[in-house]
Amino acid sequence: MKILTGSLRGxxxxxxxxxxxxxxxxxxxxxxxxxxxxQVEGAxxxxxxxxxxxxxxxxxxxxxxxxxxxxxxxxxxxxxKENLSRLGLEGNAAVFNQDALKTLxxxxxxxxxxxxxxxxxPYHLGLALKTIEVLGSSALxxxxxxxxxxxxxxxxxxxxxxxxxxVKMKIYGDAKTVHYAIE
Numbered sequence: 001m002k003i004l005t006g007s008l009r010g011x012x013x014x015x016x017x018x019x020x021x022x023x024x025x026x027x028x029x030x031x032x033x034x035x036x037x038x039q040v041e042g043a044x045x046x047x048x049x050x051x052x053x054x055x056x057x058x059x060x061x062x063x064x065x066x067x068x069x070x071x072x073x074x075x076x077x078x079x080x081k082e083n084l085s086r087l088g089l090e091g092n093a094a095v096f097n098q099d100a101l102k103t104l105x106x107x108x109x110x111x112x113x114x115x116x117x118x119x120x121x122p123y124h125l126g127l128a129l130k131t132i133e134v135l136g137s138s139a140l141x142x143x144x145x146x147x148x149x150x151x152x153x154x155x156x157x158x159x160x161x162x163x164x165x166x167v168k169m170k171i172y173g174d175a176k177t178v179h180y181a182i183e
């Protein structure tokens with residue numbers, strides 16, 4: 001898998017295939033970042049259910065100030081750390097090897113704030129909805145923040161949830177992306 005845009009364009013993201021891993025397709029990743037023109041550079045970003053970390057690496061390549069990766073699988077979290085080191089990005093990122101919802105509680109207690117949140121949880125477990133509910137009612141999101149969720153096409157996510165309002169939805173085969181904003 002390669003970084004598609006920015007200063008690291010063409011650099012490889014190395015990872016070991018895992019049966020449960022479903023990396024965001026290149027086409028979807030490109031569409032997400034095309035929709036975020038001007039919103040990534042200098043941003044504080046949270047990449048939940050990181051997997052390969054592709055969305056976070058793409059954001060760093062486009063000039064994100066800092067990316068917090070959250071991945072429960074120790075092997076995948078370790079690979080994200082290896083890739084950060086290999087690409088010289090350790091100072092611009094943190095990797096939490098723990099459950100995403102637990103991490104949100106901890107980040108909230110530390111008064112962390114984010115401009116942009118990516119979440120791509122395993123499909124059909126209700127984790128996208130649970131995470132949107134937590135984010136919508138938390139103080140983790142700065143004014144004007146964006147949340148982009150990738151989930152199964154058949155999963156229902158609300159048009160509004162707390163402070164979050166859906167601003168865009170796009171279907172890609174069996175997947176969809178749902179964009180939320182705090183306005």
